[in-house]
Amino acid sequence: MKLASLEYLEEVRRRSNADPQYLELAKGHNASYTLVLEAEPAKGVNETTVIGFTNVDGKIDEVWVGKRPTDFILTAPYGAWVDILRGKMGATQAIASRKLKTQGSFMQLLQGANRIIRWVEILRTIPTEFEGDYAQYNLPGTP
Amino acid sequence: MKAAVFRGIGQIEVTDVPMPEPEPGEVLIKVAYSGICGTDIEAFQIGMYEPGLVIGHEFAGTIVETGPGVAGWRAGDRVVVGDLIPCGQCRACRTGNLGACENIYMIGVTHDGGMAEYVRAPAIGLYRLPEGVSMRQGALVEPLTVALHGVRRSRLKPGDRAVVMGAGPIGLLTLQCVRLAGARSVIVTEVDPTRAALAARLGATVVLNPLEDNIGVSLSELTDGLGPDVIFICTGAPEPFADAISLVRKGGQIFLLGLPIQPVEADFFSVVMGELSIEGSLAGWTEFSAAIDLIAQGRVDLDALVSHEIPLDEGVVEWFGRLGAPGSGAVKVLVRIDDSVF
Numbered sequence: 214m215k216l217a218s219l220e221y222l223e224e225v226r227r228r229s230n231a232d233p234q235y236l237e238l239a240k241g242h243n244a245s246y247t248l249v250l251e252a253e254p255a256k257g258v259n260e261t262t263v264i265g266f267t268n269v270d271g272k273i274d275e276v277w278v279g280k281r282p283t284d285f286i287l288t289a290p291y292g293a294w295v296d297i298l299r300g301k302m303g304a305t306q307a308i309a310s311r312k313l314k315t316q317g318s319f320m321q322l323l324q325g326a327n328r329i330i331r332w333v334e335i336l337r338t339i340p341t342e343f344e345g346d347y348a349q350y351n352l353p354g355t356p
Numbered sequence: 357m358k359a360a361v362f363r364g365i366g367q368i369e370v371t372d373v374p375m376p377e378p379e380p381g382e383v384l385i386k387v388a389y390s391g392i393c394g395t396d397i398e399a400f401q402i403g404m405y406e407p408g409l410v411i412g413h414e415f416a417g418t419i420v421e422t423g424p425g426v427a428g429w430r431a432g433d434r435v436v437v438g439d440l441i442p443c444g445q446c447r448a449c450r451t452g453n454l455g456a457c458e459n460i461y462m463i464g465v466t467h468d469g470g471m472a473e474y475v476r477a478p479a480i481g482l483y484r485l486p487e488g489v490s491m492r493q494g495a496l497v498e499p500l501t502v503a504l505h506g507v508r509r510s511r512l513k514p515g516d517r518a519v520v521m522g523a524g525p526i527g528l529l530t531l532q533c534v535r536l537a538g539a540r541s542v543i544v545t546e547v548d549p550t551r552a553a554l555a556a557r558l559g560a561t562v563v564l565n566p567l568e569d570n571i572g573v574s575l576s577e578l579t580d581g582l583g584p585d586v587i588f589i590c591t592g593a594p595e596p597f598a599d600a601i602s603l604v605r606k607g608g609q610i611f612l613l614g615l616p617i618q619p620v621e622a623d624f625f626s627v628v629m630g631e632l633s634i635e636g637s638l639a640g641w642t643e644f645s646a647a648i649d650l651i652a653q654g655r656v657d658l659d660a661l662v663s664h665e666i667p668l669d670e671g672v673v674e675w676f677g678r679l680g681a682p683g684s685g686a687v688k689v690l691v692r693i694d695d696s697v698f
Contacts, residue, residue, distance in 0.1 A: 303406035310466040311458050320617050323404035327365060330407065 215342050216294070217250055217262045222276035226266070228335050229273045235335060238328040239271030244321075245283035251290045257345020258291040271328075285317035295347045298336055304329045359410045359472030360672050360691075365403035368676045370669055373410065376468065376476040378423030383479050385435060388491035388697040390415035390471040390668075391499065392675060392689045394524060396464075398592065398617060400676045405465065412471030413439050413464030416485060416494025418697070426479045436497045436648070437463055437470070438481040440641035455638065471668070471691055483644045486652050491697045492665075493651050495690055496525075496658040500647040501640025502613065503529035503590075507537050509637045510611045512586045514538030519575065519584040520560075521600065522591030523551040525661050525688045526613055528558055530588050532656045535559050543578055545571060545596070550663070550685055558657060566595075575603055586611055594620045601626050612636035663687040667695075 214221040229235055250262040265283055266276045293312045296302040305326045307313035315322055322329075340354030359373045378384045391414035399405040419433045429435075442449050442457035449457050463469050463477055470477075485494045503526055512518060518539045520531050523546035534542050541561040546552040552563045564574050575583060583605035589596050590613045597620040600610045610632060627634065640647070650656050663686045666675065672691060678684045 305404060306406040306409075306466050309404065309406075309462065310460050311456075314458070318619060320402070320404075320615075321619075324402045324617070326403035326405075 214340060217264050219278050222264060224339050226273040226276050232335055235331045236271050238331050242268050242271045244268050244285060247283040247286045249288040250294050253291050256292060287313055287315055289313040295343050295350055297333060299350055304333050357473040358668055362405045362409045362411050364407050368400060368673050370672050376474055378421055378476045380424045381426060381479055382423040382476050383419045383426055383429055384421040385417040385475050385477060386420045386694060387415050387417040387470045387472060387475055388694040389495035390691045390693060391495045397679050398615060401680050402617060410468035410472050411464050412469035414495055414498040415470030416491045429479055429482060434485040435482045436485060436494050437477045438641045438644055439498050439639045441478055441481040473693060483648060489651050493658045497647050499525050500529050501643040502526055503533045504643040504647050505640035506530060506611055506613045506637045507533040510586050511609045512537050512539060515540050516585035517541045517579050519543045519587040521545045521589045521596040522614060523555040527590035528554060528661055530590050531555060531558055531560055551687060554687060572603060589614050592616050594618050598622055604632060606630040609633040661688040662690050664689045665692050668693050
């Protein structure tokens with residue numbers, strides 16, 4: 214599945230909502246998120262992609278491709294998202310080092326560190342195709 | 357080697373980890389002392405560090421090895437390390453706004469830190485400790501830079517009246533920097549009796565207890581009815597942030613040095629009506645040289661802040677629990693890592 218495609222996002226929702234550990238950590242969490250994967254033409258990623266989702270009591274409720282008003286916006290170059298999914302860089306490390314820019318309550322984001330870490334672990338299980346030069350890092354995924 | 361490793365919310369472990377090796381442009385430091393910082397305590401409570409991180413960004417030690425390409429430093433040099441090291445290459449750095457670096461290196465936050473027997477660090481972040489500044493004092497350079505940076509960025513002028521809310525390590529250092537900056541009076545608010553007594557000893561004009569004193573009435577009396585010119589908030593508790601708006605004089609400044617974990621409700625109507633300024637500052641990476649000089653000249657008292665000194669392999673985990681709760685009776689807890697240096 215192509216990273217950040219609607220098909221990919223539906224799989225994110227399915228796997229996240231089926232993971233008891235994630236649901237326990239996310240319980241009571243209600244927020245909406247926009248993720249911006251910035252273009253890197255020099256690396257063969259020509260378009261910026263904007264996606265979003267909502268969390269309702271921890272469960273991922275709605276997913277979409279495009280721009281909608283949300284509580285949080287997380288923005289990073291495409292390669293930074295690839296680094297996070299490959300495990301080369303931790304999500305909280307990316308936020309703290311500002312590689313991942315945030316809009317919304319910074320502290321609320323960091324307070325959800327355990328939830329975010331488990332969520333990224335789930336994302337790493339999804340067979341994922343990356344764009345441009347990053348295709349060499351495609352994730353095989355696990356069922 | 358032994359190191360204090362962050363494992364997740366409420367989990368710190370002192371354990372054996374692989375010895376770090378300096379990469380090009382880096383040095384390897386044998387750590388003498390490392391301080392437990394309020395930011396580390398907040399990470400312990402809410403989990404804002406990456407699990408597996410070696411904590412510690414307030415430390416001093418001796419270089420034992422230099423990596424390829426390091427010039428001007430050699431084994432035996434006594435050093436401290438800047439807490440924010442900009443990359444020098446991103447958009448923010450290229451426009452001269454190094455503090456907003458988009459690829460910042462924060463030792464003990466984004467990269468392994470110095471609450472360990474050894475730590476590797478970029479040579480560009482090093483500062484030399486002169487003779488007469490002990491390793492123990494060196495471990496307190498970083499918190500002094502935080503206070504100094506805040507006071508230098510603030511609107512405080514000689515002859516102003518200042519308030520410091522919270523007399524933890526940063527508050528007590530801010531108090532001393534405010535005095536150095538020429539304030540005519542520095543009023544400190546603090547509930548903990550140990551910290552309040554220390555604030556008085558370190559030069560506070562008056563120390564008020566928000567649980568016992570009417571801060572609004574007292575500040576009015578102490579400032580001829582005007583209110584203080586600048587209020588420095590040096591606590592993470594939410595109440596002072598809201599209170600400060602009604603306490604500062606019209607046209608005054610509220611300067612934020614504490615990290616509020618919870619969102620704070622504030623009366624922005626009064627901010628507009630009083631033409632108030634609210635500003636914050638992050639760390640103190642530009643102030644290391646000045647801070648070290650002030651210590652060398654004996655113009656700040658750092659030793660008074662150290663309430664407890666513990667070895668790395670005993671008590672670190674316990675102290676993270678204690679410092680996160682009120683009434684710990686501690687001010688600054690230093691972890692002594694190399695017994696041969698003082």
